[in-house]
Structures are given as C-alpha cells and as structure tokens.
Amino acid sequence: xxxxxxxxxxxxxxxxxxxxxxxxxxxxxxxxxxxxxxxxxxxxxxxxxxxxxxxxxxxxxxxxxxxxxxxxxxxxxxxxxxxxxxxxxxxxxxxxxxxxxxxxxxxxxxxxxxxxxxxxxxxxxxxxxxxxxxxxxxxxxxxxxxxxxxxxxxxxxxxxxxxxxxxxxxxxxxxxxxxxxxxxxxxxxxxxxxxxxxxxxxxxxxxxxxxxxxxxxxxxxxxxxxxxxxxxxxxxxxxxxxxxxxxxxxxxxxxxxxxxxxxxxxxxxxxxxxxxxxxxxxxxxxxxxxxxxxxxx
Amino acid sequence: xxxxxxxxxxxxxxxxxxxxxxxxxxxxxxxxxxxxxxxxxxxxxxxxxxxxxxxxxxxxxxxxxxxxxxxxxxxxxxxxxxxxxxxxxxxxxxxxxxxxxxxxxxxxxxxxxxxxxxxxxxxxxxxxxxxxxxxxxxxxxxxxxxxxxxxxxxxxxxxxxxxxxxxxxxxxxxxxxxxxxxxxxxxxxxxxxxxxxxxxxxxxxxxxxxxxxxxxxxxxxxxxxxxxxxxxxxxxxxxxxxxxxxxxxxxxxxxxxxxxxxxxxxxxxxxxxxxxxxxxxxxxxxxxxxxxxxxxxxxxxxxxx
Numbered sequence: 001x002x003x004x005x006x007x008x009x010x011x012x013x014x015x016x017x018x019x020x021x022x023x024x025x026x027x028x029x030x031x032x033x034x035x036x037x038x039x040x041x042x043x044x045x046x047x048x049x050x051x052x053x054x055x056x057x058x059x060x061x062x063x064x065x066x067x068x069x070x071x072x073x074x075x076x077x078x079x080x081x082x083x084x085x086x087x088x089x090x091x092x093x094x095x096x097x098x099x100x101x102x103x104x105x106x107x108x109x110x111x112x113x114x115x116x117x118x119x120x121x122x123x124x125x126x127x128x129x130x131x132x133x134x135x136x137x138x139x140x141x142x143x144x145x146x147x148x149x150x151x152x153x154x155x156x157x158x159x160x161x162x163x164x165x166x167x168x169x170x171x172x173x174x175x176x177x178x179x180x181x182x183x184x185x186x187x188x189x190x191x192x193x194x195x196x197x198x199x200x201x202x203x204x205x206x207x208x209x210x211x212x213x214x215x216x217x218x219x220x221x222x223x224x225x226x227x228x229x230x231x232x233x234x235x236x237x238x239x240x241x242x243x244x245x246x247x248x249x250x251x252x253x254x255x256x257x258x259x260x261x262x263x264x265x266x267x268x269x270x271x272x273x274x275x276x277x278x279x280x281x282x283x284x285x286x287x288x289x290x291x292x293x294x295x296x297x
Numbered sequence: 298x299x300x301x302x303x304x305x306x307x308x309x310x311x312x313x314x315x316x317x318x319x320x321x322x323x324x325x326x327x328x329x330x331x332x333x334x335x336x337x338x339x340x341x342x343x344x345x346x347x348x349x350x351x352x353x354x355x356x357x358x359x360x361x362x363x364x365x366x367x368x369x370x371x372x373x374x375x376x377x378x379x380x381x382x383x384x385x386x387x388x389x390x391x392x393x394x395x396x397x398x399x400x401x402x403x404x405x406x407x408x409x410x411x412x413x414x415x416x417x418x419x420x421x422x423x424x425x426x427x428x429x430x431x432x433x434x435x436x437x438x439x440x441x442x443x444x445x446x447x448x449x450x451x452x453x454x455x456x457x458x459x460x461x462x463x464x465x466x467x468x469x470x471x472x473x474x475x476x477x478x479x480x481x482x483x484x485x486x487x488x489x490x491x492x493x494x495x496x497x498x499x500x501x502x503x504x505x506x507x508x509x510x511x512x513x514x515x516x517x518x519x520x521x522x523x524x525x526x527x528x529x530x531x532x533x534x535x536x537x538x539x540x541x542x543x544x545x546x547x548x549x550x551x552x553x554x555x556x557x558x559x560x561x562x563x564x565x566x567x568x569x570x571x572x573x574x575x576x577x578x579x580x581x582x583x584x585x586x587x588x589x590x591x592x593x594x595x596x597x598x599x600x601x602x
Contacts (some may be wrong), residue, residue, distance in 0.1 A: 134312040141543065142558070142574055149562045150323040227439055231544060234441045235559050247441070254445035254548060258453050268442040275437040 032284025046092035105164025110171025118179025394553035404477030413488025435482030
C-alpha cells in the first residue's frame with residue numbers, strides 16, 4: 001500500500017519535471033494559445049466542413065460561373081462555378097494531411113538516422129553526418145522536383161514521400177547533436193556497466209531525452225512541408241486538378257487576379273493563417289521546453 | 298587556408314558525382330521519355346531521333362557517355378529546345394536569375410538587419426513586438442502569395458509597374474521585393490537573436506561600464522558578433538533564393554533559368570535537368586565555401602575547425 005503511494009508520488013514528480021512544466025509554460029504563452037486554437041479551428045473546419053456543405057469540390061456550374069461572395073456561396077465561386085469555400089476546405093485536408101504525413105516520414109528517418117549517428121563514436125558518425133551535410137548543401141526544391149516527376153505525380157502518397165525524403169536532414173542534424181551530448185552522461189555508462197544493450201539505452205535513455213527538441217522541430221517542420229507542397233502544386237508539379245490543394249487554388253487565383261481577385265485572396269488568407277498559427281505554436285514550444293535560451297531563428 | 302579550400306573542393310567531387318548519378322537514375326525511372334509527344338510520331342522517326350541523341354544505347358553506355366562529355370565540359374544538347382546546347386540555355390537565362398537573386402538578397406539584408414537590431418535594442422518594448430510580429434507575417438506570406446498580391450496592388454490597381462516582363466528597371470521592383478522580403482523576415486529574426494545574445498556578454502558590460510554611449514556599444518562592439526548567425530544563414534538563404542526564384546520567375550514571366558528547369562523536368566528533357574541540377578549544385582557548394590571563408594574571417598575562433 002505504502003509502496004504504491006510512493007510510486008504515485010515519484011511518477012507525478014517525474015511527470016511535472018519536463019512535460020507538465022513545458023505544457024504549463026506553453027499554455028501561458030498568449031501567441032501560442034492563439035496559434036493553437038486557430039490551427040485546431042482550421043483543421044476541424046477542413047475535416048468536418050465538407051460533410052455539412054451542399055456542394056462538392058468538383059461540382060461545376062458553368063451557367064453560374066465566377067461570382068463574388070454571396071449568401072449562397074460564402075467565398076464565391078471560380079470560373080467553372082465551383083464553390084470556393086468547399087474547395088478551400090478540401091484543399092486544406094490535402095495540404096494539412098501532406099504536412100503531417102511528410103513530417104512523420106521526416107521524423108522517423110531523421111530521428112533514427114540522427115540518434116544512430118550521434119550514438120556511434122567517431123568515424124561512423126563523421127561519415128553519416130558528412131553525407132547529411134553534402135545533401136544539405138543542395139537546393140531542396142530541385143531535388144523534390146526531380147523526385148516528384150520521377151514518381152507518378154498524381155499520387156499524393158508519393159508527393160509526401162518525396163518531401164519527407166528531403167525534410168529529414170535537419171531533424172537528423174539536431175538529433176545527432178543532442179545524442180552526442182547525451183551519450184557522454186555518466187548514467188549511460190552506468191547502464192552499460194549494468195549490462196544494458198545499446199538498443200535498450202537508445203530506447204530508454206536517449207530517445208526520451210530527445211523529446212523536447214524533436215517536438216519543437218516537428219512543429220516547425222509541418223509549416224515548412226505545407227509550404228513546399230504548395231510551391232510544388234503552384235508550379236504544377238504537385239497535386240493535380242481537379243483535385244484541390246492550397247497551392248493549386250493560389251495558382252488558379254493568381255492567374256485570374258485581375259478579374260476575380262477573391263479567388264486569390266481567400267485561399268491566400270487561410271493558407272497564411274495556418275502557417276502563422278503553426279509557427280507561433282512552434283515558437284511557443286521552443287520557449288516552453290527551453291525557457292532560458294533566447295530563441296530567434 | 299589554401300589547404301582548407303583545396304580539401305573542401307576535393308570533397309565536393311564525390312558529392313557532385315552522387316548528385317549526378319542519383320539524378321540520372323531518377324530521371325530514367327520516370328515514366329515516359331523526352332520524345333513521347335501527345336501527337337504520336339511514326340516509330341521509325343522516333344527511333345531516328347533517339348539514335349541522333351544517343352538514346353538508343355543501353356543505359357550504362359548513356360551514363361558513361363554523359364560523364365565523358367561532362368568531363369570535357371559539355372552538358373549535351375537540350376532535347377526540347379532543339380538546336381540549343383544546355384550550357385547555351387544556362388548562359389542565356391542564368392544572368393537574369395542571378396540579377397534577381399543578388400538584388401533580392403541585398404534587399405533582405407538592408408531591410409532585415411536594421412529591423413532585427415532595432416528590435417533587439419528595444420527588447421521587451423512594444424516596438425519590438427510590432428517589428429517581430431511584422432517579420433512573422435513576412436515569413437507566413439511566401440513568395441507565391443505575396444507576389445500576386447503585390448502584382449494586384451501595384452500593377453493592376455495603382456499601375457505603378459508593368460505586371461510582367463523584365464525589360465525596364467521598373468519591372469525589377471516587384472519581383473525583387475517578392476523574393477527579398479521573405480528573407481528579410483528571416484534575417485531580422487536572426488539578427489535580433491544574435492544581438493540579444495551579444496548584449497549579455499561581459500565585454501559589452503565592460504564597454505558600458507567604461508561609459509561608452511549606447512550607440513557606440515551597439516555598433517562598434519556588439520554588431521560584428523551579432524551578425525554571425527546572419528552570415529551563417531547566407532548559405533541556406535542562397536539555396537532558398539534559387540528555388541524561390543523559380544516561383545517568382547513563373548509569377549512575373551521573367552526569362553530566368555527557373556521556368557526552364559521546371560519545364561525540363563516535366564518534359565523529361567534529361568540533359569537540361571541534369572545540366573541545371575549540376576550547375577546549381579556547384580554554385581551552392583561554392584557559395585557555402587565562400588560563406589565559411591567569410592565566417593572564418595569574421596570570427597577567428599572558427600578558424601581551427
């Protein structure tokens with residue numbers, strides 16, 4: 001009985017030390033709170049909105065054509081008479097979905113590669129990280145463009161794979177640096193002496209300690225990926241019409257900007273708001289996990 | 298110093314080889330070839346065209362041919378712009394991209410550094426919040442959003458500039474702003490962080506303690522160190538400016554290298570894609586080397602690395 005209670009106390013103290021503390025600092029950061037609620041609103045709207053709408057993203061009404069915002073079409077229609085609001089919501093599903101999916105790809109590769117490189121001594125690490133440096137020095141967008149034309153570009157799955165395959169590099173760098181610092185701690189040595197395998201040390205001691213930087217960088221990768229997907233779609237290399245994505249909508253809007261300006265303004269607004277909210281969450285997380293440091297970049 | 302440069306240049310060779318090989322393989326994995334048009338050509342004619350460009354050989358022979366020509370400094374003919382060599386296209390279009398990039402970079406430095414420094418000096422004052430919030434807005438308005446909006450405002454509504462083209466000095470204003478302001482925002486954030494960091498150092502306290510004016514402390518003592526992060530960022534920024542220019546050149550119909558590259562990738566213009574990728578890879582490697590040298594010159598502590 002007594003033993004159990006002690007465990008509870010220990011658990012609650014441990015939980016408070018990093019995650020709880022960071023969470024409290026995060027929720028006290030006004031900009032992060034605004035960003036967080038905004039992002040949740042946008043995501044929910046994109047997920048649920050299309051079920052409640054009486055239009056579909058590819059339903060044309062050529063007779064109606066392009067009309068400005070009205071009660072019937074809240075954000076207006078494009079020149080094929082398609083409802084812009086629903087197209088933005090569906091596009092949001094794609095853009096946010098690709099953002100998360102590609103970030104997960106980048107996260108898995110980056111953390112695995114980085115922690116292995118940082119954990120291994122000397123030569124292996126040097127070779128692994130030199131490779132990252134070499135690829136890092138190349139123009140990202142060009143690599144992604146070549147990757148997207150290589151794969152069947154109509155597949156969204158391959159677009160986020162291609163983006164993920166490029167975005168993992170920074171994650172690997174950050175994780176590698178952190179792991180290298182952690183490896184030198186005496187408690188790692190202690191577990192090794194106690195007979196723990198390297199895999200166990202990585203899983204039990206290294207990875208949990210990487211949580212902070214990984215969470216922060218993950219949050220900052222999502223907007224970067226959303227941006228990259230939109231750039232690709234904007235250049236005609238990403239998601240293909242009639243499917244919708246924020247990059248495509250902004251591209252279509254940009255082409256007709258002189259006659260139907262709302263086609264650019266509304267997608268651009270929601271796109272920028274999303275990036276805004278995600279960046280504020282990322283900045284807030286950075287302050288929350290590492291309040292001493294003065295963060296800038 | 299010279300050994301450092303030589304070592305870096307030697308290291309670049311395997312990198313370039315990997316990039317070239319990877320691009321080669323990826324391009325050949327891509328479905329379709331450069332001469333698969335929508336209008337079907339008679340098979341004999343297609344075969345003849347392919348023989349002309351050496352595409353009839355097996356892949357590994359093409360690979361060695363490409364590298365053989367590359368060592369002679371020949372990137373081969375473009376498949377889509379017949380009669381043009383790839384290096385001719387690059388020589389024609391790259392100066393435009395370069396001009397756009399350099400100006401945009403200068404704008405981002407001239408706008409970004411003062412904003413960051415002022416924000417740092419006014420730390421925890423409302424003016425800092427306003428400046429940094431503006432910078433955040435800049436970061437969240439990527440070039441393909443801000444470009445069309447600037448175009449709508451200044452070309453179509455106010456009619457100050459031509460909406461597209463690259464013929465008169467005025468045509469350059471909007472593209473340069475579109476490309477430069479985003480990086481100005483990043484640089485402002487970096488400069489602010491750097492300056493805040495430096496102002497905590499002991500030598501700054503000493504400078505203040507001996508009674509120097511605040512402006513002298515900031516500009517003579519702190520500024521140089523505060524700009525390290527900005528200088529370190531110029532490498533990635535250069536890579537970003539290049540890919541950013543693809544978008545800006547598309548928006549404003551600028552005859553730079555960007556649209557050629559995107560079209561080449563879409564049309565399986567193998568030699569053109571390979572040539573452009575290699576060209577930019579070399580450019581970025583050289584730029585990074587230059588950035589490292591500038592860093593070593595500015596900060597003696599990095600010299601022994």
